[in-house]
Amino acid sequence: MPRRSPAPSAADLTARVYGAGPTGALAALALARSGWQVQIVDPLPAAALLERSRAYALTHSSADLLLQLDLWAALAPACAPFRRLELCDRSLAQQVSFEAVDLPGRHGRADAAAVGWILEHRPLMEQLLAALQQHPAIALQLGVPPASFPTDAVALEVAADGHGSPRRQAARIRQWRRPYRQGCLTVQVGLRGSASDQAWELFRAEGPFAVLPLGGEAFQLVWSAPLHKLQQLVRLEPARFLDALSAALPEWLQAEVLLDQPRAFPVALELAWPLRRGGLLLVGEAAHRSHPVGGQGLNLCWRDVAALQHWAARVAAGRLAARHLPARYARSRWLDIALVLLATDALVWLFSNRQPLLLPLRRLALLLLARFRSLRRLSLSAMTDGPCRHRWR
Ligand SMILES: Cc1cc2nc3c(=O)[nH]c(=O)nc-3n(C[C@H](O)[C@H](O)[C@H](O)COP(=O)(O)OP(=O)(O)OC[C@H]3O[C@@H](n4cnc5c(N)ncnc54)[C@H](O)[C@@H]3O)c2cc1C
Structure with missing residues (x-):
C-alpha cells in the first residue's frame, strides 16, 4: 500500500509564481490544475509579455504537457509541424535525416507524424494569458512593480523570473555561468x-x-x-x-x-544550484540556460513544469507532505538539466570548428547515425524527451 501523508490543508496548497513568461505561466496553470490556489506576478504588463519576436521549437515532451493541461487544441493551429529534421555538417558535406519513424511510440499523442513544431511567442502567450485569466484558482497580477508584490504567506514559491531571476538572487542561490x-x-x-x-x-x-x-x-x-x-x-x-x-x-x-x-x-551556459531553498524552487531560465543548438531551451524549462505538476498533484492527493515538495522536485530535475547542458555544450564544442583531429570523429558519428536507425532513435528520443525520460515517475 502506498504511504499516505495527512490530507493537505487549504494553506498547504497555496503558491506564488514569480514571472509570467512561457515557463511561469505554464507552471501556474499546472499548479492550479493540480488543485492549488495560485498567485502569479510579473512586473511587465500583458502587452509587453506578448511583444517578443521569437519562435520556439517544441518537442513531443512539450506537446505532451500542453495536452495534459488541455492547451494543445487551442495552440495546435498556431504550431507549424516539421516532419523531417536534416542535420548537416557543412565542413564535411555530410547529412543525416531524422523523421517521425525515428520516434517510435507516439501514437495517440499530439501528432505522431511530427518530429516537432515551431510556435511563435505571441500566439503562445495569448493562449497562456487567456487561460490564466479564466482559471478561478489563479490570481494574475501583471504590470505590478516588485515592491508591490503580495507578501502573504504561501506554502510554495516558484521562481520563474528568467535568467537574471531577482527572486533567486534574493534567496542567495548561486548561479554558475560560462558565456x-x-x-x-x-x-x-x-x-x-x-x-x-x-x-x-x-x-x-x-x-x-x-x-x-x-x-x-x-x-x-x-x-x-x-x-x-x-x-x-x-x-x-x-x-x-x-x-x-x-x-x-x-x-x-x-x-x-x-x-x-x-x-x-x-548566449551562455548557466546553472543555479541548489534548485530550491526552503519553500522556494527554481524553474525555467531562473534555474538553467543552454546554447540554442538543438532547440532544447524552452523544452527543458517545460520539463521542469511537468515535474512540478507531478509533485504538486501528489501533495494535493495527500501522497506527499507539502514541505517535501521542493526537495523532491530538485532531486527529480538535476540529471535531466545537467545532461542537456552537457550535451548542448558538447555539440557546440565538437561541431563549431574544422579541427583536423575532430573531423574524423564527426565523420564517423554521422556515418553511424545515417547507417543505424537504432542510433537515430536513441539520439532523437534524447532530444525529444530529454536524456532521462520522466525520471520522476
Ligand atoms: C534575446 C533572447 C532571444 C531568444 N530567442 C529565442 C528563440 O528565438 N527561440 C527560442 O526557442 N528561445 C529563445 N530564447 C530563449 C527563450 O526565450 C527562453 O528559453 C524562454 O523565454 C524561457 O522562459 P522563462 O519563462 O523561463 O523566462 P523568461 O521568458 O525570461 O520570463 C521571465 C519572466 O519573469 C519576469 N520577471 C522579471 N523580473 C521579475 C520579478 N522581479 N518578479 C517577477 N517576475 C519577473 C519577466 O518580466 C518575464 O516575463 C531567447 C532568449 C533571449 C534572451
Whole structure:
C-alpha cells in the first residue's frame, strides 16, 4: 500500500509564481490544475509579455504537457509541424535525416507524424494569458512593480523570473555561468529551397545554424557565430543582410525577404544550484540556460513544469507532505538539466570548428547515425524527451 501523508490543508496548497513568461505561466496553470490556489506576478504588463519576436521549437515532451493541461487544441493551429529534421555538417558535406519513424511510440499523442513544431511567442502567450485569466484558482497580477508584490504567506514559491531571476538572487542561490564566445542572431525570412515541413540544423565552423519552418515559405533562422560579427550584421541594410545570409546558407537554401528585424544576443551556459531553498524552487531560465543548438531551451524549462505538476498533484492527493515538495522536485530535475547542458555544450564544442583531429570523429558519428536507425532513435528520443525520460515517475 502506498504511504499516505495527512490530507493537505487549504494553506498547504497555496503558491506564488514569480514571472509570467512561457515557463511561469505554464507552471501556474499546472499548479492550479493540480488543485492549488495560485498567485502569479510579473512586473511587465500583458502587452509587453506578448511583444517578443521569437519562435520556439517544441518537442513531443512539450506537446505532451500542453495536452495534459488541455492547451494543445487551442495552440495546435498556431504550431507549424516539421516532419523531417536534416542535420548537416557543412565542413564535411555530410547529412543525416531524422523523421517521425525515428520516434517510435507516439501514437495517440499530439501528432505522431511530427518530429516537432515551431510556435511563435505571441500566439503562445495569448493562449497562456487567456487561460490564466479564466482559471478561478489563479490570481494574475501583471504590470505590478516588485515592491508591490503580495507578501502573504504561501506554502510554495516558484521562481520563474528568467535568467537574471531577482527572486533567486534574493534567496542567495548561486548561479554558475560560462558565456559562449558565440552569440545568437534570430530573424524570420521568406526562404526558397526547403519543404515547408522540414527543419535544418546546419553545423558550420563558426557555430550551428537552425532553419525552422513557420508555415509556407516563412522560416525562423537561429544563427550562431561570434557575437561581434552578429552585432555588425543586425546593423546592415536589409539587402546587404540578405547577401550575408546567402553566403552563410547552403546554396540550395535562398533567403528572399526579411519578415522581421534581425536581433543578436549573447548566449551562455548557466546553472543555479541548489534548485530550491526552503519553500522556494527554481524553474525555467531562473534555474538553467543552454546554447540554442538543438532547440532544447524552452523544452527543458517545460520539463521542469511537468515535474512540478507531478509533485504538486501528489501533495494535493495527500501522497506527499507539502514541505517535501521542493526537495523532491530538485532531486527529480538535476540529471535531466545537467545532461542537456552537457550535451548542448558538447555539440557546440565538437561541431563549431574544422579541427583536423575532430573531423574524423564527426565523420564517423554521422556515418553511424545515417547507417543505424537504432542510433537515430536513441539520439532523437534524447532530444525529444530529454536524456532521462520522466525520471520522476
Ligand atoms: C534575446 C533572447 C532571444 C531568444 N530567442 C529565442 C528563440 O528565438 N527561440 C527560442 O526557442 N528561445 C529563445 N530564447 C530563449 C527563450 O526565450 C527562453 O528559453 C524562454 O523565454 C524561457 O522562459 P522563462 O519563462 O523561463 O523566462 P523568461 O521568458 O525570461 O520570463 C521571465 C519572466 O519573469 C519576469 N520577471 C522579471 N523580473 C521579475 C520579478 N522581479 N518578479 C517577477 N517576475 C519577473 C519577466 O518580466 C518575464 O516575463 C531567447 C532568449 C533571449 C534572451
